[in-house]
Amino acid sequence: MPVPPLEITSVSALVADATAAPSMHNAQPWRFRFLRDSQTVQLRADLERAMPGTDPDRRALHLGCGAALLNLRVAAMRAGRRPDVQLLPDSTDQSLLAAVRLSDPVDAEAPDSLAELYPAIRRRHTSRWPFADTDIPADVQAALVDAAREEGAQLLFPSAWHVDLLEELVHDAEGRDAVDPGRMEDVARWTRIGADEADTAVEGIPEYAFGPRKRDGKAPVRDFAGRRAVADRGATAFERNPHLALLGTREDRPRDWLCAGQAMERVLLLATHHDLATSLTSHALEWPDLRGLARDPLSDMGHVQMVLRLGYGPQGPATPRRPVRDVLDVE
Structure with a gap:
């Protein structure tokens, strides 16, 4: 009925x-x-x-x-x-x-x-802060893998050598971006620096969500400030052994991307439900050749769609959202 x-x-x-x-x-x-x-x-x-x-x-x-x-x-x-x-x-x-x-x-x-x-929808926030070097229980990892599978995607936790490789790919992407100013246009367009701009934003990443600069550690955390000054922003050490997860699909078409997006959010919400902090790193995946290298050759994951960073730490602040009236039409 x-x-x-x-x-x-x-x-x-x-x-x-x-x-x-x-x-x-x-x-x-x-x-x-x-x-x-x-x-x-x-x-x-x-x-x-x-x-x-x-x-x-x-x-x-x-x-x-x-x-x-x-x-x-x-x-x-x-x-x-x-x-x-x-x-x-x-x-x-x-x-x-x-x-x-x-x-x-x-x-x-x-x-x-x-x-x-x-309840996790409003609790989940991207965290660009350090996480504790604490293991994620095996049963929680298994539940996250199942959550991705429910949406037609795959989630795997890479071995130590693969985590090191992913870090190298991120460094490679950062180096390429540094000599290609055009690559920074999207970042500049969608970051909000300065209290007046950050406090009134309805989109983009405000400076209060950048997190501290990474002084040490292996966690792949993108620095959205770049060389721009941000007031009261310090530097700190991040995890030396970050917990990363690869989210991917067998094929690489728009339908697969939509399935991967649903799987990504289902994993993030379930991780939040288990009191894990989460962030996403797509930096290396924005270069086609580096994205190909990101996949685990020992798995049947055809295409990596996102790299997730998980751990125990601060959830991060809420970032702004456009008013519903600006995104909803009714017929």
Whole structure:
């Protein structure tokens, strides 16, 4: 039996939860459209927020939108509505990434673990602070692997030699960026430095979320300040043995990117549920040749989509989000 039609206030609440998802440089490259007649929420790419310099094929854009889609599904389940999702439903409309029909109730006899992740949506924040050199329990790692698998992706925890390789790839990417000013245009566009700009931002990465400069350690943490001065920002040592995880897929098409984005957010929410702090590192993956080297040759993971850093430490501050009225249309 269908549930009562959604009110606009309820739709707005669902979209607000969806937009709490992470995206590259917090560009928030999404728009939503609610179709009253079919009780469907469309997820659309906001191509004005694409990054031609560092994401020319829009893979990262799809990952971010996939993460927002997962949040929408979690929020819908929490609200008692079963999300019926179609990925890329119209081959003639490339900006339409997903359609989510919300007219059916959740089957109480077949509970879904997604709803249990709802409290983590608002707790999850990218942390660019040091984590403790404390092992992650094997059962937690196994649960995170299962979470990625539920969304059609793979998650693996690389061995020590592979972690060292990933660090080298990040250093390589940093060196390439240093001699290519054009590569920094996207970073400059989406960072907010100075109290006036950071405190009023609704998008991008404000300076208070940069974290300290890395004085020592092997954790792959991107320095969004670069050579720009940031007041009251110190330097500190990060983990010498960071816990990294590779998230990937067998294929490398837009549908796979959307699945990977959903898997990424499901893993992040579950990690948050287990009191882990999390961050994402895509720096080396922004160079096609380095991305190919990032995969584990001993695994059947065809394409690395994201590198996750996990550990016990501060969750990091919340970063700004655009008002729902700016990202939601109603028809």
